Amino acid sequence: MQEVRLSRFERIRGRLRRAYESGRESVRAERAEARDGPEESGLASPASPGPEAPPSATVVGAEPPAAMHTSTSSRDDADVPHALRIAAAWSWRLIVIGIVTWALLKIVGTIRIVIIPVAIALLLSALLAPAVGWLLKARFPRSLATAVVLVGGLVAVIGTLTLVVNEFIQGVPDLSDKSSQGVRQIQNWLKTGPLHLSDGQLNTYINEAQSWISGNTKTFTSGALSATATLAEVLTGTILVLFATFFFLRDGKQIWRFLVRLLPVAARWKVDDAGRASWATLGAYVRATVLVAFIDAVGIGIFLVIFDVPFAFPLAALVFLGAFIPIVGAALSGGVAVLVALVDSGLVTALIILGVVIGVQQLEGHVLQPLIMGRAVAIHPLAVIIGIAAGVVLAGIAGALVAVPLIAVLNTAVRRLAARTVPDTPPDAVVVASQAP
Numbered sequence: 001m002q003e004v005r006l007s008r009f010e011r012i013r014g015r016l017r018r019a020y021e022s023g024r025e026s027v028r029a030e031r032a033e034a035r036d037g038p039e040e041s042g043l044a045s046p047a048s049p050g051p052e053a054p055p056s057a058t059v060v061g062a063e064p065p066a067a068m069h070t071s072t073s074s075r076d077d078a079d080v081p082h083a084l085r086i087a088a089a090w091s092w093r094l095i096v097i098g099i100v101t102w103a104l105l106k107i108v109g110t111i112r113i114v115i116i117p118v119a120i121a122l123l124l125s126a127l128l129a130p131a132v133g134w135l136l137k138a139r140f141p142r143s144l145a146t147a148v149v150l151v152g153g154l155v156a157v158i159g160t161l162t163l164v165v166n167e168f169i170q171g172v173p174d175l176s177d178k179s180s181q182g183v184r185q186i187q188n189w190l191k192t193g194p195l196h197l198s199d200g201q202l203n204t205y206i207n208e209a210q211s212w213i214s215g216n217t218k219t220f221t222s223g224a225l226s227a228t229a230t231l232a233e234v235l236t237g238t239i240l241v242l243f244a245t246f247f248f249l250r251d252g253k254q255i256w257r258f259l260v261r262l263l264p265v266a267a268r269w270k271v272d273d274a275g276r277a278s279w280a281t282l283g284a285y286v287r288a289t290v291l292v293a294f295i296d297a298v299g300i301g302i303f304l305v306i307f308d309v310p311f312a313f314p315l316a317a318l319v320f321l322g323a324f325i326p327i328v329g330a331a332l333s334g335g336v337a338v339l340v341a342l343v344d345s346g347l348v349t350a351l352i353i354l355g356v357v358i359g360v361q362q363l364e365g366h367v368l369q370p371l372i373m374g375r376a377v378a379i380h381p382l383a384v385i386i387g388i389a390a391g392v393v394l395a396g397i398a399g400a401l402v403a404v405p406l407i408a409v410l411n412t413a414v415r416r417l418a419a420r421t422v423p424d425t426p427p428d429a430v431v432v433a434s435q436a437p
Contacts, residue, residue, distance in 0.1 A: 105394070117238075117244060119402045120402065124241070128150070280412075282408070282409050293322075293324060297316040297320035301315070307352065307353065315336065318337075324401055325388060328400070334361070384404055387407045
């Protein structure tokens, strides 16, 4: 039976080959007739325009063909130097990127009242997520665990602010008296020091300062009005932070899966891997920053208590908050502690507190941050400074607070997306076991 089928196949194949050969012969014959006819008559026809010129022939009055580069599409492009073409190509691409970046910055600036609270909520979620995980392991419902952690955090923050405000109110009168004494000491130094200013000159400078304040009263008034608007924005942002933090802690994984599903299937694996790595980086950065800030505040606060500097607890709290802005924040908060020590206890105590602040900063930069944060979230100081400056310009203090963790997250995400490794399993993957045949 198989031999019969093979013989039929061979017969069909032979018929097709013979038909193909006959068709080729007829086409060759037609081409030969069309080629021989005009040559015999010596006349050209529309089908055969006539004999072609040899390659070496020169046509009088015709322009030589322009040399075309493989990267050009017209003669005009070929006349432009190669370096200029490359520069133009880079220029228009950079212009497009600049326009897109400018548009994104305008959008961010317009809706910053929403973006900044959401970013702060992400930071708080990364900080509080381990506590929610502990309660979930203790068989707490997810909503209850999230509520307990969020309310506990609010109570801790409100209690700390209450202690700071109470101590500040109690110590302001004494500090005001000492500040007046400090101002008089400065006036005496201006008179007897190297400047040798007279009473008339000091009075002139004081009158000019008062005139400047009087002339800028409208500016201060408008600033108060804008402060009222800023207070409304702060209240709105605080409410948004609380709600966003609650839902990030409770439904963070579901929200991330929903966002990943919006992407093309081919991109989900890489984006999900980069997102999870970025979240781990953000959590490590926030927890390490809190620990470093706590160590800074305790170290400086102990010396403030030892030297009986007023507002020791508020200044320690200020150092703790300032440490969330790397390099810049800790230095500014430490400078405030040095000024208070100068006004209250004199130059010697102020120099000692200054040495303590510098020592703590060196310990933080060379020991604590490399040891606690590790290389996973290590950022070059130049990138930190540029990021903080850009954050201040775009969104003020909140922008400076968010800038560095944003750089750390983007650094991790870009590295993961640029890596050639493929994650083990995609998000929401379903593994189906194959049955043996």
